[in-house]
Amino acid sequence: MxxxxxxxxxxxxxxxxxxxxxxxxxxxxxxxxxxxxxxxxxxxxxxxxxxxxxxxxxxxxxxxxxxxxxxxxxxxxxxxxxxxxxxxxxxxxxxxxxxxxxxxxxxxxxxxxxxxxxxxxxxxxxxxxxxxxxxxxCEHKEVAEEIYRYGEDYSDSLFMYYAAIHHLHLAKKLFKDDIVRQNLTTQELLALGSAHLEITKRILADPHLMLTLTNASSALRKLCVAHSKIATYVLANPVLNATLNGKSLAIIGAAHLDAARAIWESHSLKERLGNEHLMTISLAHAEIAHDLFADLSAAQQSSLITAHIEIARKQLATVRSIEGKDEKRALLRTVMHSHPEIDIEIWSNIYFQETLEVDDLVSLGLSHERIARSVWNNKQLLSQLTDEQQMALGERHLCIAEAIVKEKPALRKKSLALLGIAHEKIANQIWENEALIKELSMDELFELSIHEAIALGIWQSDSLRSTATDEQIREIANNNIMIAREIVADNALCKKLSGEQLCTLAIADIEIAYLVFERYLQGKVDLDIVLIAEKHQAIALKLMKTDELIDALESSQLQALGVAHADVAHLILSDEELRELLDEDELTEIIIAQPAVILSILQDILANQAFNDLPDDAFLNLVKRQCDIFSLPTTKHIVRQMIDDALPENRVHLKGKLYENKLSLNIVRAIFKLSEVNFPLNKPFVADSVIPQRSFFPCILM
Structure with missing residues (x-):
């Protein structure tokens, strides 16, 4: 616990x-x-x-x-x-x-x-x-209300903001608080507006807030994308829509069909759209695509056919009216594979079948098992297929592979290994049938080891294992992790594996990683041990306890281990000699990746009884100095946590001073440069979104 x-x-x-x-x-x-x-x-x-x-x-x-x-x-x-x-x-x-x-x-x-x-x-x-x-x-109303009250009690608008994002009644309450509302960043304002239509209306009705948004890049566009009614209102307002360029109009039009229609019907708005903007809207709405289709290039038409099944069907309906079989075939090929339903419609139409060539029909069969079965059961059509085309269908679809194995002995001999590699069920049938095994060469049999059960069967067969080449042993090791462990544990067999392959296996499996690390220490293998240590913290900690390995590390490798693992970061940041191996940028990368490690180190320092007798000023300077050493990205939240978690009882009277102290703030600003944060506006702000930038806290959200 x-x-x-x-x-x-x-x-x-x-x-x-x-x-x-x-x-x-x-x-x-x-x-x-x-x-x-x-x-x-x-x-x-x-x-x-x-x-x-x-x-x-x-x-x-x-x-x-x-x-x-x-x-x-x-x-x-x-x-x-x-x-x-x-x-x-x-x-x-x-x-x-x-x-x-x-x-x-x-x-x-x-x-x-x-x-x-x-x-x-x-x-x-x-x-x-x-x-x-x-x-x-905050997804839960009752919990969100408690969190909002907590934010009010502690004058912490971040808690209030998160609660308001999810619940309109809390958003309204927040907006009634002039101080909190005025302190909202552009990103927070946008997120609240995007989450609630009524809040967006209030923003648009407030000249001060509107000025904040219109001065922010793409802010108005984001609100329009979030709400169809707002988009319609803005597009109808010459003053507001004047701030929207072609890209913004295209994004808004793509988000809402009503907005797309408004843009399409307005000469002043439509003339701002370039060709790529027109395509953006057309790809989103078939209705617009219909109007634009004839004026587009072949590549653009193909994109719209793929985007809208209605467009594909409309083109399919024109095939009979086109003169020339080559032209008909070209159009069918353009429409083919755009939608599964279209492929079935083409296959089900005898006229289309007769227009297309055998290669085209095989292509449809490769994409759809249902069509492949029909091709196979149509003896007249099947007789026109080459062995390679039949094998391709078998490689793609298990039902055809089973039919080849059962019904076509001559074709089976040519394709048995190929079918076994493609389908585990076929491979198992081969392995359980001596007659089928005899149809394969030794190399082909070993190729089936791509399947775990076959690899294990081959390895457990003394006769087969003894005939395996070095390359085949390497292949089996790749295909079965249990076998790979045996190979790595065996001195003679391990030598057959390259350093690169050993590294790949060790990254995939911790047991192999331990074995490989011991061999590396003994000088028996040559590989990049840092890559393995980046994957497994246990190996990284072993490496960090080995002086000769640490001495051989480049600073970038040491940084990579600190970024990857919290315990390694703790070792580096709490050891002056290790810190000196890294430059400021490398230390910063570790701190950003593992912010909690810094807090843990500070807690250890503050809990040290040796500091109990220091005067208040010296104690405050100690805390500040430790923060500066690690370039701590401090915020009021992390300061509060540090105070609550680690402040000695005899220093409780210093809480206020510590809380107000903006420790290392210049370093914080250097690490986290202020920039626009793009929130997903098509849904309420959730955990996958970015934490508001003003907190400067590099939290990693789920």
């Missing part, structure tokens, strides 16, 4: 008559702190509750074979709360879910979300840790 999180103080939760076991809430809560690392770095390498040797490439495949993909598990959890309780409590199932996915399941349900927020308030320091999950928490 993460220190500082007391599950006993969390309320009991009864869902659908089932009490949520405290350990399930505990499993969720224990990751609140570590969840800072969610993002490009999986928590499997950080969280103590995870199996660090867990290999997604292998177990994920086995998991899928059992018919339980992670996506289906998540869907079950999100649709049924009872399922969520039992699935989250099952360690085996849970091991297939990333921590970010577990949070998405937990936050999907009001009771879980409320318990997490309640726990964060009980253990006040965790409130700031949970900032990155505010968008998910």
């Amino acid at each position: 993460k220190p500082g999180i007391d599950i006993e103080e969390s309320p009991d939760i009864i869902l659908n008559g089932v009490r949520v076991p405290p350990e399930i809430l505990g499993h969720i809560f224990e990751h609140v702190g570590e969840a800072r690392f969610v993002g490009s770095h999986s928590l499997m390498t950080v969280c103590k509750a995870w199996n660090p040797a867990f290999n997604l490439a292998v177990t994920g495949e086995k998991f899928a074979r059992k018919g339980r993909k992670a996506t289906s598990v998540l869907k079950d959890c999100q649709q049924n709360l009872t399922n969520a309780i039992f699935i989250l409590s099952d360690k085996k199932t849970r091991s297939h879910l990333r921590i970010s996915e577990i949070f998405k399941v937990a936050f999907r349900h009001k009771e879980f979300a409320h318990a997490i927020w309640k726990s964060a308030q009980i253990n006040g320091s965790n409130v700031t840790e949970i900032i990155k999950y505010l968008p998910l928490l």
Whole structure:
């Protein structure tokens, strides 16, 4: 359990008559702190509750074979709360879910979300840790209202803002507060307007807010994209639409058909559109595409045919009226493969079949199993196909491959290996049939090792394994991770693998990574050990404990390890000698990737009893100096967390000074350059969006 999180103080939760076991809430809560690392770095390498040797490439495949993909598990959890309780409590199932996915399941349900927020308030320091999950928490009205009140109580507009994004009544309340409203950034204003039509109307009715938006690049366009009614209003207003260029008009028109019609019918608006802008709108709306189609190039017409099945059908209807068989065939080829339904319509029409050539019909068969079956069952048509065309259909479709193996002995001999490689079921049939095995050469048989079961069967056969060439051994190692482990563990066999292949295998499997690392230390293999260490934190930590390996590292490699792993970042940033190996930019990259590590180091420093006797000024200077050493991207949230988590009791009177102190703010500005943040305006602001830039906090959202 993460220190500082007391599950006993969390309320009991009864869902659908089932009490949520405290350990399930505990499993969720224990990751609140570590969840800072969610993002490009999986928590499997950080969280103590995870199996660090867990290999997604292998177990994920086995998991899928059992018919339980992670996506289906998540869907079950999100649709049924009872399922969520039992699935989250099952360690085996849970091991297939990333921590970010577990949070998405937990936050999907009001009771879980409320318990997490309640726990964060009980253990006040965790409130700031949970900032990155505010968008998910705020999906629930009651929880959002509590968060909004928290923002009011602590004069923290960020909490109020996130709550308002999801709920109109809170957005209205926020807008009534002149001070909070005036402090909104352009991005926050845009996000609120995009989330709520009524807020957008208020923005447009306020000259001051409108001036803020019209001075911001593409701001008005974003509001128009978010709301069809706003788009119609702006396009009809000469003063407002005068600020929109061709690109903005095209994006707005593509977002709403009514807006596209308004642009199309307005000479002054339409004349701002270039050819590429016209295509943008036409690709979005078939109605506009119909009007524009005749004036476009062949390539552009093809794009519209692919974009709109209505256009494709209209073109198909003109085939009979075209003179010349070559011209008819050319049009059919243009329409072919644009939509599955169109392909079926072409195949079902005898006139179209007779117009097309055999190659065209085979092409349709390659794209559709239904058509391939029809081709195969049409003996007259099948007789016109070459062996290569029949083999191509068999390679693409299992049903045709099975027919070739069963019905065409001569063709089977030519294509058996090809079909076995393409279809695991055919490979298994071959492996279980001595007569079919004899039809293959030894090289062809080893080619079937692309399938895991065949690779294992070949490896377990003494006669086959003894005849394997070095190249075949390397191929089998690539195809079966269990075999690869055996090969790497065997001195003689391991020599048959190149350093590059060993590196690839070690990256894919932690057990192989351990074996390869030991061989590397013994000087038995030549490879890039840093690539392996970037993938596996356990290997990176072993490397960091080996002086001769550290001495051989380039600064960029050391930086890469710190960026990849939190524990390595902690080692680097807390060791003066290691820090001196990196320049300021390299240290900054590590800090941006692992911001929580800095906080952890500062907590350790502040908790040191040696500093208890320092005068207040010296203590404040100590904190500032430590922040400067690490170029800490400080914000009021991280300062508050540092104060609440680590400030000694005898320094409580310094809270105000620490809170007001803008530590390392110039460095913060240098790291996070102010720029426009593009919010997804077609949906409410959610966790995948960017945190508002004014917080300067490099949170990694789910």
